[in-house]
Amino acid sequence: MTVRRVMPILTSAAIEESRDFYALLGFEEVMNHGWIMTLASPAQPAAQLSVMTADRTAPVNPDVSIEVDDVDAVYAAVLTTGAEIVHPLRDEEWGVRRFFVRDPNGRVINVLSHRSGHDDD
Template identity: 40%
Template sequence: MTVTRIVANLNAPNPAELAKFYMDVFGLDTPLDMGWIAFLASSATQKIELHAASEGGSGTELPVISIGVDDLDTTEAAVRTAGAQVIYGPAQEPWGLRRFFFRDPAGNLINVVDH
């Protein structure tokens, strides 16, 4: 058996509204919107990862997902412009990555990281 993908499902009272937020901030596409669920996608590929953790590191709350980006400062600006609250960082972590956390419009805690 081979795992072919792992998908994060964010709780959203209004999936289309939350999808628009992620489209605006991260430049994602919406290939499918069924009303009760909106799929967000990118043509980029990555390896499959699933993390198990008791906290978010550096004593922080555990985020529901982590989003890797190639320009943390530009992404932070986009998050703030979109009206989301950055609640941690940006921080250079002792284990070698730079990141920040924000709460999306539905209240989900998101980790944005630049390796």
């Protein structure tokens, strides 16, 4: 299993204001679905953060996203540990396959893989 990207997720109703603020730090908007916006550094595209009002299909907002190359394998491994699955493994309409799991610190982790032909979360 390979980790492709780790991205913090900030819960906020101030998406536009957040975009403007983080632009001061060198970030640019690379994706915006209205309820979640992702910002990235043009110089380091893997340096990203997202701002989310409320997750569209899950019961809670995650604290961080971890993109992996094989989400199904990670899901199977996590299930063997007895960790709390907060949102079951599923394909989302915006092109990702994902699940949420609670880590030992109580944080909700969005584990995902992009489905072929899609580039945004």
